[in-house]
Amino acid sequence: MKPRQKRFVLILIASCLLVVASVIVKNVFNDNLVFFYSPTEIVSGDVPQKKKLIRVGGMVVRDSVVRHQDNTTVSFIVSDNVNAIKVHYEGILPDLFREGKGVVAQGKLDQHGDFMASQVLAKHDENYMPPEVADLLERSKDQKILGD
Amino acid sequence: MIPEIGNFLLMLALVVAVIQSVFPLVGASRGNFQLMSLAVTSGRLQFILILFSFFCLIYCFLFNDFSVLNVAKNSNSSLPWAYRIAASWGSHEGSMLLWLVMLSGWTFAVSIKSRQLPMEMLSRTIGVMGLISIGFLIFIIFTSNPFDRLLPAAADGADLNPLLQDPGMVIHPPMLYMGYVGCVVPFAFAIAALLGGRLDSTWARWSRPWTTYSWVFLTIGIALGSWWAYYELGWGGWWFWDPVENASFMPWLSATALMHSLAVSEKRGGFKAWTVLLAILTFALSLLGTFLVRSGVITSVHAFASDPARGIYILAFLVLVVGASFSLYAIRAPKVGVGGSFDVISREGALLANNILFLASTAAILLGTLYPLFLDALGLGKISVGPPYFDVIFVSIMTPAIFFMGIGPLAVWKKAEIPDLVFRLKWLMFIAGTAASICMFFAGKWSPLVILGVFLAFWIISSSFLVFFERFKSVSQSTNLTNIGVCRRLPLGFYGMLTAHFGVAVFIIGVTAVGGYEQEKDLKMRIGEGVQVENYIVRLDRFAEIKGPNFDSTVGVFSIFEDGNFIAVLKPEKRFYHVQQMPMTEAAIDSSVTRDLYLSLGEPLQDGSWIVRVYLKPFVGWIWAGAFVMALGGILAASDRRFRKLREEKVREKNLV
Amino acid sequence: MIKYLSPLLVFIVLAGFLAKGLYLNPKEIPSPLIGKKIPDFKLSGLSKESPLVFSDDLLGEPFIINVFASWCGPCLDEHPILIELADTKAIHVFGLNYKDNSSNALNWLEKHGNPYQSIGVDPKGVVAIDFGVYGVPETFLIDSDGFIRFKHVGPLNRETINEIFKILEELPK
Known part of the structure; x- marks a missing residue:
């Protein structure tokens, strides 16, 4: 092969790899975008597909946390002060999870409209605020959650 | 004062x-x-x-x-x-x-x-x-x-934030920063070379040890951070694809590509413009990492201290530095020339493919990290990109990269003979395949991903051995040294490469085993109760209250039995830090070479029982051990005599000219 | 030479997004209500003696609605700024007491000062829903005809107050 041809083959191989990579990226990417919704958006039916993984954020309503006696399932209500949604989660809640504080749960909606969380993330902030708003406050308030 | x-x-x-x-x-x-x-x-x-x-x-x-x-x-x-x-x-x-x-x-x-x-x-x-x-x-x-x-x-x-009150956190940031900031050295060399118009193999030789050392620090820093997250966050996870983690991982990937590309530039004079670009890119990514972490542009679970004014400053600085460097590159690089030509099937070819794959995975991670920001900037809603995206993408891009990693060292520079290469690779395939099947047989159960992981690990190991023996044979045939003499003749850089590749294999085994065979149990436990995980029994004996310097702690005392024999006492804690009014879970881990038994306390229930999390994580330690072996390989490679003999070489080159 | 320029070009696009990300004012959560007329409401006052508040009574002059509650931490953060604003007497500040216990609210105001010229009680958050209240505190600027001109989510700061005054100046008198 002449150098020119070699170069051509090389570029061809490289671009094939790139195309394959981009196709994989695109497919997987679309499956794994986790959209964030407020309880109001969920209650009003703004969530497109019931089976998709989503995040819901709000504050944990006081006295709403119920532990089941026979297993490690825990239920609580997340509210954005307008609407509320019931969340079920099996497992250990994070250290910073507290009633009356902000929380983000990741999971899916079940057929009754309850939220089955596979992951619960709690943030350390003193506000009675939905997390989107609390996030913004955190930015301006210079609150520190975790160093690196 | x-x-x-x-x-x-x-x-x-x-x-x-x-x-x-x-x-x-x-x-x-x-x-x-x-x-x-x-x-x-x-x-x-x-x-x-x-x-x-x-x-x-x-x-x-x-x-x-x-x-x-x-x-x-x-x-x-x-x-x-x-x-x-x-x-x-x-x-x-x-x-x-x-x-x-x-x-x-x-x-x-x-x-x-x-x-x-x-x-x-x-x-x-x-x-x-x-x-x-x-x-x-x-x-x-x-x-x-x-x-x-x-x-x-x-x-x-x-x-201090209680999460940071931990020995791992004492050494992790300095290590990571050494690596982050170390990327500035190859960057400065590259810019200096562009300014001076001197982009030759000597330039690559100067940059190599510095790049390798900063890569070593990055590797150790990231590994320590991951290890810290594993035992301190109490979830037993070792990597979360969190923006903060990605910020440190992207320069690592790019630095890895740079290291390999520098090898080609030094030895073969090729890839020059490409190498310079990688040097700039690596530093740009470490600046970007600083920007992402410090500006609060991206909110992560590990949300950070942030301030828009600081973000604006770092962004302006980033634009200035990276913009100026890329402009300089655009002006000067066309004059550099392509360098030595090579065949597609050659060591250069394998290294180039590796480089492209590494950059592709960097780009994919960058996309996943910044996509929420893009959508937000375009007003299309708030999202996060789930870890499965990163898992799938990273594994699928890295699989061919690791495949090439086995081929690269076996192929000769410039043009490899295909039949010869195929013949040797066939044997490698066979060995790796057999070893993987034997492992699967003993493990009892398998999944496609586990088979892939084990196969890749053995692929690397067997290729490394083959490379070593071939090199050994060629030296011992051309000289009449003893076996030990031959081993000493082989350059340290060569051993470094083998060690680092071996570290990758160790790492892959760890990741595969944890991913495939991990056992997790969240359960309610009372004092005196036990739970069985595989052949282990974990029994809750009692609780104790202790007082730390700035916290109070509830300690659960657990006895661990393996096949009915007592082996250890584990004491996970639930701490409460007074000043920050913050609870903290301190996990307790019984580590051995083949598995970690991981206990952490959840919360007390009204009836006096506690929620306890029990993990059995096979080979989890190999993840970090692999990273440290990689780092060791880097140290060996960087301390090669060749780099210390710069002065003599320089004199010699002058005489040659 | 586009090959050698491409890194620069890609970077410029990226930097553009990063800059936009920084300058995105995250506090601006667009409200579909902006430019719309406020919903009609009838609310009882905070104490038994205070009269009912009708939305129509507030119209005629521009005014501010501030949603607050005694249980809300950030409300306390913005409180000094509200008091300062009230002291200027430049604009009528109407407080919407959100999902609160009235006696707690009264104590809270006594302790920290009362910046509100009038207060309506919304114990169930019914009126707040009509306003699309997202969290507390939240602040609306209403013009003399009852149209919502500005909305702010989260605690007020001096910048938002300046912004409110700017919008106020532009309003037809």
Whole structure:
């Protein structure tokens, strides 16, 4: 092969790899975008597909946390002060999870409209605020959650 | 008084940094040796100034000077002294000062180790590092000064975040920053070479050890961070694809590509423009990482101290540095020339493919990290990108990369004979396949991913052995040395490569085993109750209350039995830190070579039982062990005699010319 | 030479997004209500003696609605700024007491000062829903005809107050 041809083959191989990579990226990417919704958006039916993984954020309503006696399932209500949604989660809640504080749960909606969380993330902030708003406050308030 | 001295030293350092960058750069372009000679002196002076300034900060923390805002916010008089020192880099301000200490430290090292460089090259390199230093000094002094006073002084401090009160967190940031900031050295070399128009294999040879050392620090830093997350966050996860983690992982990937590309540039004179681009890219990514972490543009679970003003500054700096570098690249690189030609099937070909794959995975991670920001910027809603995206993408891009990793060292430079290569690879396939099947047979159950992982690990190992034996044979045939003599004849760089690749195999085994065979149980336990996980029994014996220096703790005492025999007592804790009013889970781990048994306490229930999390994680330690073996390989490669003999080589080259 | 320029070009696009990300004012959560007329409401006052508040009574002059509650931490953060605003007497500030216990609210106001010229009680958050209240505190600027001109989510700061005054100046008198 002449150098020119070699170069051509090389570029061809490289671009094939790139195309394959981009196709994989695109497919997987679309499956794994986790959209964030407020309880109001969920209650009003703004969530497109019931089976998709989503995040819901709000504050944990006081006295709403119920532990089941026979297993490690825990239920609580997340509210954005307008609407509320019931969340079920099996497992250990994070250290910073507290009633009356902000929380983000990741999971899916079940057929009754309850939220089955596979992951619960709690943030350390003193506000009675939905997390989107609390996030913004955190930015301006210079609150520190975790160093690196 | 001490804080003022620290502050003053920083300002002095700024003045010195200006001298360090302006005069040598001007001198180099005019051929003025007097101006150029300022580079080394001012570079060293700057290091001393900044180091002492950092000592001033540590002093303030150590002696509880709560009239300093930074101390009052991040320390407390009841904090143990070791953590008081660590707290000096626990905050945003302190960590930026640490960044600067590292930067000037690397400058200092360059000034000492590179005296044999041509004067022009050395002064340009140190000058460029001075420019970076100016940027960060201004940033620290004007937007995040660690010595800002708090008047009136606080009676006591707000304490260090309990998550950071941990030995892992004491050494993780300095290591990571060494690596992050170390990327500045190959960057400065690359810029200096572009400025001087001298992009030859000597340039690659100078850059190589520095790149490798900063890669070693990055590797260790990331591994420590992951290990810390594993035992401290209490979830047993070791990597979360969190923006903060991605910020450190992207420069690592790019630095890995750079290391390999530099090898081609040095040995074959090829890939020159590409290598320079990678050097710039690596540093750009570490600056971007700093930007992402420090600006609060991206919210992560590990949400961070952030401030838009700081973000604007770092972004402006990023644009200036990276924009200027890429412009310089666009002007100068076309003149560099392509370098030696090579066949597609050759070691160059394999390395290039590897490079492209590494960059592709960097791009994919960058996309996943920044996509939420893009959508938000375009007003399309708030999203996050789930870890499965990263898992799938990373594994699918890295699989061919690891495949090439086995082929690369076996292929010869320039043009490999395909039939010969295929013949040898067939054997490798066979060995790796057999080994993987044997493992699967003993493991009992398998999944496609586990088979893939084990196969890849053995692929690397067997290829490494083959490479070693072939090299060994060729040396022993051409010389009449003893076996040991032959082993000593082989260069350290070669051993370094083998070791680092072996580390990758170890890492893959760890990841595969944890991913495929991990056992997790969240359950309610009462005192006296036991739970069985595989062949282990975990029994809750009792609870104890203990008092720490700045926390109270409930300790669960568990007995662990393996096949019915008692092997260990584990004491996971639930701590409550007074000052920050924050609960913390301290996991307890029984580690062995083949598995970790991981216990953490959830919460107490009304009926007196506790929720307990029990994990059995096979081979999890291999993940970090693999990373450390990789780092060891890097150290071996970087300490190759070849790089220390620069002076002699230079003289020889001169004579040759 | 586009090959060698491409890194620069890609970077410029990226930097553009990063810059936009920084300048995105995250506090601006667009409200579909902006430019719309406020919903009609009738609310009881905070104490038994205070009269009912009708939305129509508030119209005629521009005014501010501030949603607050005694249980809300950030409300306390913005409180000094509200008091300052009230002291200027430049504009009528109407407080919407959100999902609160009236006696707690009264105590809270006594302790921290009362910046509100009038207060309506919304114990169930019914009116707040009509306003699309997202969290507390939240602040609306209403013009003299009852159209919502501005909305702010989260605690007020000096910048938002300046912004409110700017919009106020532009309003037809």
